[in-house]
Amino acid sequence: MATTYTIAELAREFDVTARAIRFYEDQGLLSPSREGLGGRNRVYTPRDRTRLKLTLRGKRLGLTLSEIKSIVDMYETPKDTVAQIERFLTVLNHQRATLEQQRTDIEMSLAEITVHEEECRRLLAQDEPLKESDAA
Template sequence: MPAPQALPAAPTYTITDLAREFDVTPRAIRFYEDQGLLSPEREGPGGRKRVYNGRERTRLKLTLRGKRLGLTLNEIREILDLYESPRDTAPQLERFLHSLAQHRGALERQLEDLQAQLAEIDEHEQHCRALLAAQADETGGAEPGIAVKRA
């Protein structure tokens, strides 16, 4: 009977690998570690070398996605914890739904604010264009700010 083959080792990553992959600084990754969002294994003398496994890579990816979405670190931590816990219990699902509803509400308010700001910018642009057109008419079509002598 042939000997059983060893399973291939799960991939690991250095802090530099992850920093390059996700276009962040190693300092940012260490910050997320200090905040309890990541917990790499330690190797080498005094445990100075950080070794990240697939789980930690996924947590970093989700952390960065949460930051892009405007979540706080506490919200990200809660979602990561829910992501890793059994997701089929009613209290966890309810908590997750509550978290999502709160975040949705915040994003909808931000979207309303952005739409209002864009509408204001549109108004200012139209007003500026009208003033420039009026100045061009007054100067006989010359560029604004350049006086045209009329005989």
């Protein structure tokens, strides 16, 4: 008998909520079979587990769900591996550029904060002698 997983098992293994897994199913990233009364119980295959793992990896990389689905779906039908790898490289390059721009923006913001902090400290240091003489 083939190995299968429940939604609770996958949620526990990957430290995500069952709700997140159901959302990925709604987005077409997972397609579990249904068992039990009225098909209420989701049954996930090793394929679903791998797709969930790849989805979560893509999310950590900052990819959109549509980008993730496109990439994961490409690997389901290995017809032209070169084209698949080139597509993945394009997505990764785009994400790298986005993250590098965000890093530049963050570094600029941190530099501005440092300037403002130094100015505030300078102003406070100038006012200290006044506060001490006021108290006398």
